[in-house]
Amino acid sequence: MSRKQLRIKNTNTENLLSHLRGEVGEIITTWVILRHLKLEASKLETSDIAKDMGNRSLSFIYLMTDKLRDELIGRISEIAENKIGRLNFYFAATKLGISHAASDQFTRFVISTRIREMRNRDVSHKELPEESPKQLRSLQISYKALLKAVAHTLRLMKKIDRYALGPSAPYLWKEARARRYEFMAPPRVGYMLVPYLKLSMRERLLIVVEELRESLDVWSEMQTMIDGQESKILACKKWGVILIGDRMVALETYPLQELKEISTREHPKLEDLSATQDLPG
Numbered sequence: 001m002s003r004k005q006l007r008i009k010n011t012n013t014e015n016l017l018s019h020l021r022g023e024v025g026e027i028i029t030t031w032v033i034l035r036h037l038k039l040e041a042s043k044l045e046t047s048d049i050a051k052d053m054g055n056r057s058l059s060f061i062y063l064m065t066d067k068l069r070d071e072l073i074g075r076i077s078e079i080a081e082n083k084i085g086r087l088n089f090y091f092a093a094t095k096l097g098i099s100h101a102a103s104d105q106f107t108r109f110v111i112s113t114r115i116r117e118m119r120n121r122d123v124s125h126k127e128l129p130e131e132s133p134k135q136l137r138s139l140q141i142s143y144k145a146l147l148k149a150v151a152h153t154l155r156l157m158k159k160i161d162r163y164a165l166g167p168s169a170p171y172l173w174k175e176a177r178a179r180r181y182e183f184m185a186p187p188r189v190g191y192m193l194v195p196y197l198k199l200s201m202r203e204r205l206l207i208v209v210e211e212l213r214e215s216l217d218v219w220s221e222m223q224t225m226i227d228g229q230e231s232k233i234l235a236c237k238k239w240g241v242i243l244i245g246d247r248m249v250a251l252e253t254y255p256l257q258e259l260k261e262i263s264t265r266e267h268p269k270l271e272d273l274s275a276t277q278d279l280p281g
Contacts, residue, residue: 022191074119081107
């Protein structure tokens with residue numbers, strides 16, 4: 001077994017994907033701050049260039065936007081590398097055994113927009129020419145190109161998670177988006193916890209329905225009491241959903257460890273939580 005194959009085999013999948021989500025989260029958060037500063041700059045800018053140059057607050061914003069742009073360029077370039085053992089989409093696809101088509105497309109985008117070239121020239125991993133060039137070529141990466149790269153990064157992470165996490169991935173990333181402005185320090189921590197975000201009862205019911213449609217192993221048998229009668233029911237412990245007759249009911253808390261008793265008389269609203277879709281199969 002080659003060193004590369006050994007590295008792939010020994011790398012923990014959950015650890016790799018967790019850190020990859022964290023890196024995507026850092027990219028998203030950097031873009032959010034960059035966008036905010038650009039909006040603040042537009043409020044301070046005037047038609048007088050000389051006056052703007054003398055505005056210290058505006059100069060500080062320009063400095064910070066340049067730094068954040070460089071961070072985006074560096075992180076996006078790194079995550080687009082095709083290297084085993086590094087934090088990038090190619091390594092994740094290899095570990096999961098899925099097609100490299102999407103990660104290769106992302107890499108080509110980063111190269112075609114010259115984001116990688118900009119990283120290598122001015123940001124990090126700098127390539128030092130043997131002699132100082134007589135005329136330095138100007139290279140600028142537009143905000144639009146960076147925005148497309150950030151969107152591409154997020155789409156690719158969602159696609160990988162759809163394979164790794166299953167039908168719950170879109171719901172979890174929707175919840176992550178709702179928390180985008182609830183900053184954590186460092187930002188990657190919040191995104192590393194994406195698989196553990198709390199979902200609503202309705203969302204969990206829909207996830208179970210989709211998992212059943214994909215023929216996943218959803219139900220396990222549990223012993224409980226229903227209205228004082230000893231019974232056995234089918235339960236999806238992961239999402240806190242139980243099957244009563246032909247109705248699915250989402251419980252308030254999950255994952256489900258044990259279910260001592262269910263009283264439909266004391267909880268008449270349980271029926272309101274039933275899934276409206278027909279159960280697959």
